[in-house]
Amino acid sequence: MSLITTFEEYKEQYKKSIEQPEQFWAEQAEQFVWKKRWDNVLDWNFVEPKIEWFAGGKLNITENCLDRHLAERGDQVAYYWEPNEPGDNPFQYTYSELHEQVCKFANVLKKNGAKKGDRICIYMPMVPELAVALLACARIGAIHSVVFGGFSALALSGRIQDCDCNIVITSDGAYRGAKSIPIKDVVDEALEICPSVKKVIVVERTNSPIKMVAGRDVLWSEEMKEASSDCLAEAMDAEDILFILYTSGSTGKPKGVVHTCGGYMVYTHYTFENVFQYKKDEVYWCTADIGWITGHSYIVYAPLLAGATSVMFEGIPTYPDAGRFWQVIDKYKVNIFYTAPTAIRALEAAGLDFVKPYKLDSLKVLGSVGEPINEEAWNWYNVNIGKENCPIVDTWWQTETGGILISPLAGITKTKPSFATLPLPGIQPVLVDDKGNEITGNGVEGNLCIKFPWPSIIRTTYGDHERCRQTYFATYPGLYFTGDGCKRDLDGYYRITGRVDDVMNVSGHRIGTAEVESAINMHVDVVESAVVAFPHDIKGQGIYAYVICTNKNKSAEFLRLEIMAEITKLIGPIAKPDKIQIVSGLPKTRSGKIMRRILRKIAEGDINNLGDISTLLDPSIVEEIKAGAL
Numbered sequence: 001m002s003l004i005t006t007f008e009e010y011k012e013q014y015k016k017s018i019e020q021p022e023q024f025w026a027e028q029a030e031q032f033v034w035k036k037r038w039d040n041v042l043d044w045n046f047v048e049p050k051i052e053w054f055a056g057g058k059l060n061i062t063e064n065c066l067d068r069h070l071a072e073r074g075d076q077v078a079y080y081w082e083p084n085e086p087g088d089n090p091f092q093y094t095y096s097e098l099h100e101q102v103c104k105f106a107n108v109l110k111k112n113g114a115k116k117g118d119r120i121c122i123y124m125p126m127v128p129e130l131a132v133a134l135l136a137c138a139r140i141g142a143i144h145s146v147v148f149g150g151f152s153a154l155a156l157s158g159r160i161q162d163c164d165c166n167i168v169i170t171s172d173g174a175y176r177g178a179k180s181i182p183i184k185d186v187v188d189e190a191l192e193i194c195p196s197v198k199k200v201i202v203v204e205r206t207n208s209p210i211k212m213v214a215g216r217d218v219l220w221s222e223e224m225k226e227a228s229s230d231c232l233a234e235a236m237d238a239e240d241i242l243f244i245l246y247t248s249g250s251t252g253k254p255k256g257v258v259h260t261c262g263g264y265m266v267y268t269h270y271t272f273e274n275v276f277q278y279k280k281d282e283v284y285w286c287t288a289d290i291g292w293i294t295g296h297s298y299i300v301y302a303p304l305l306a307g308a309t310s311v312m313f314e315g316i317p318t319y320p321d322a323g324r325f326w327q328v329i330d331k332y333k334v335n336i337f338y339t340a341p342t343a344i345r346a347l348e349a350a351g352l353d354f355v356k357p358y359k360l361d362s363l364k365v366l367g368s369v370g371e372p373i374n375e376e377a378w379n380w381y382n383v384n385i386g387k388e389n390c391p392i393v394d395t396w397w398q399t400e401t402g403g404i405l406i407s408p409l410a411g412i413t414k415t416k417p418s419f420a421t422l423p424l425p426g427i428q429p430v431l432v433d434d435k436g437n438e439i440t441g442n443g444v445e446g447n448l449c450i451k452f453p454w455p456s457i458i459r460t461t462y463g464d465h466e467r468c469r470q471t472y473f474a475t476y477p478g479l480y481f482t483g484d485g486c487k488r489d490l491d492g493y494y495r496i497t498g499r500v501d502d503v504m505n506v507s508g509h510r511i512g513t514a515e516v517e518s519a520i521n522m523h524v525d526v527v528e529s530a531v532v533a534f535p536h537d538i539k540g541q542g543i544y545a546y547v548i549c550t551n552k553n554k555s556a557e558f559l560r561l562e563i564m565a566e567i568t569k570l571i572g573p574i575a576k577p578d579k580i581q582i583v584s585g586l587p588k589t590r591s592g593k594i595m596r597r598i599l600r601k602i603a604e605g606d607i608n609n610l611g612d613i614s615t616l617l618d619p620s621i622v623e624e625i626k627a628g629a630l
């Protein structure tokens with residue numbers, strides 16, 4: 001089926017996708033190369049849950065990302081790679097070069113013992129080899145589990161252990177802005193408690209000295225020298241696992257969200273082309289890190305499936321200065337630019353002097369992802385970057401959804417600042433109240449659920465299907481629950497208001513309050529803690545921790561530093577609280593439940609509006625916390 005080009009066509013496709021979902025998605029799937037056609041388009045229930053798309057079909061996603069394009073687009077650039085240092089040599093891969101690298105590295109993986117179904121952990125900076133690594137896993141049917149390079153050794157080891165990886169792909173070091181990070185040392189430390197890992201493949205990026213463990217560690221460059229560039233793509237069932245990606249929830253350890261081959265391919269491709277209205281020869285740049293879902297879906301898989309030319313960027317938005325994004329846009333004549341509200345707000349705060357030197361006249365479409373975009377940031381982006389001439393697509397989705405679910409189609413859907421607007425074809429959102437009753441009509445607000453599966457919906461949480469059921473399908477029986485609150489205005493437009501569970505969104509990173517609390521509680525002097533989010537001008541949300549400490553001799557400042565170090569060690573610097581308040585107790589009900597509502601209000605600075613506190617075991621604690629609020 002062709003690209004949607006008018007709002008009428010959107011409405012037609014939407015209608016068809018609801019009335020005849022199987023036929024609708026089968027037509028989308030037909031444009032790909034299948035080694036064997038599927039037997040059944042869809043089989044599902046949200047009770048177990050069990051969701052299968054294109055079952056019985058055989059394919060390899062890399063044939064659709066790469067081989068399929070070679071005849072027509074072999075010499076077209078797949079990735080322009082922009083290094084951290086603006087003066088350093090950029091690098092590019094054409095589709096044929098990328099294909100060759102992927103085949104070679106797939107053979108390297110095989111030589112090092114990898115086979116179909118194995119789990120391979122990828123812990124790397126944003127270097128071109130990272131995209132090659134994901135695709136090489138997919139080529140041989142190994143399951144990649146990418147861990148964001150900012151996580152600590154302990155966080156990394158937890159993720160490696162959870163899915164029993166046998167290989168880790170990493171680099172010697174990483175450049176991020178002015179910093180050089182010893183990535184390999186982190187891996188070495190993590191692997192002290194990961195006996196399942198037999199091989200480590202190391203890309204040389206910084207050429208910093210590293211320790212190579214004999215028999216375990218090999219260099220990417222050495223291995224690639226000998227590798228053949230012929231590698232047959234493994235035939236995968238549509239429902240075989242493509243990857244695992246860990247994400248935080250409201251309770252417990254991060255969970256491994258599982259996506260499978262066929263549906264993920266069909267849905268990410270469909271949404272990429274329609275949301276961004278990608279046209280042949282355009283240059284597309286998504287600034288996410290491949291360590292998160294946005295990078296998996298909209299840097300690696302979907303753009304390649306669409307035969308697009310992308311920019312991949314190693315650095316950060318503010319290095320060497322806050323004009324870097326705009327300089328890179330002019331350099332590669334980027335047409336479609338996709339970034340996060342937190343970056344927009346940080347660059348807005350840096351001032352227009354960093355924008356003025358750049359033309360930005362290649363831009364056609366702007367995107368936003370990862371957190372609610374406030375109206376001010378939306379307007380700034382629209383006026384100063386888009387010159388009021390580029391539609392903004394505010395794309396709402398999640399690690400679990402695999403692809404974008406609610407978003408304008410660029411230039412087609414009328415936009416409204418801070419609204420993700422309308423569901424894409426195939427997506428049936430419903431708002432429910434806390435009891436699970438559907439809230440119908442417009443001008444309403446509720447908990448956002450989806451009532452029908454789309455091809456890239458989460459299939460399970462790795463190794464623990466019950467957790468998947470509990471987390472997403474048990475709160476409101478018969479519905480997939482997103483964890484987000486949402487308004488539907490009088491025009492039927494959706495506006496995501498943020499999480500309604502205990503998940504925080506800090507600079508677009510998902511962090512569970514429970515994860516931070518358990519890290520803080522590891523400190524020997526801490527008895528108990530409670531963590532909440534508060535509104536933050538740049539990060540969207542900041543982290544506020546209330547901590548009960550037993551050691552009266554320790555200064556608050558010293559304790560704070562130690563807690564920060566503990567969190568950096570257990571999770572990573574992204575989870576460090578912005579504020580730590582030492583308290584002598586927490587507001588608890590008589591049944592021992594912490595009343596987070598009160599703590600949130602205090603963290604927000606709304607101390608005169610705490611509501612009913614009479615059910616607290618000890619209401620006086622509230623006065624103490626209010627008095628000491630930071």
Ligand code: WTA
Nearest residue numbers: 369370371372394395396397398399496499
């Ligand atoms: C939030 C990132 C408002 C939301 C793709 C969701 C958004 C969580 C938007 C998922 C948006 C993402 N507007 N909120 N456009 N996009 N979110 O798994 O709370 O890292 O549940 O996936 O980010 O974060 P995740």
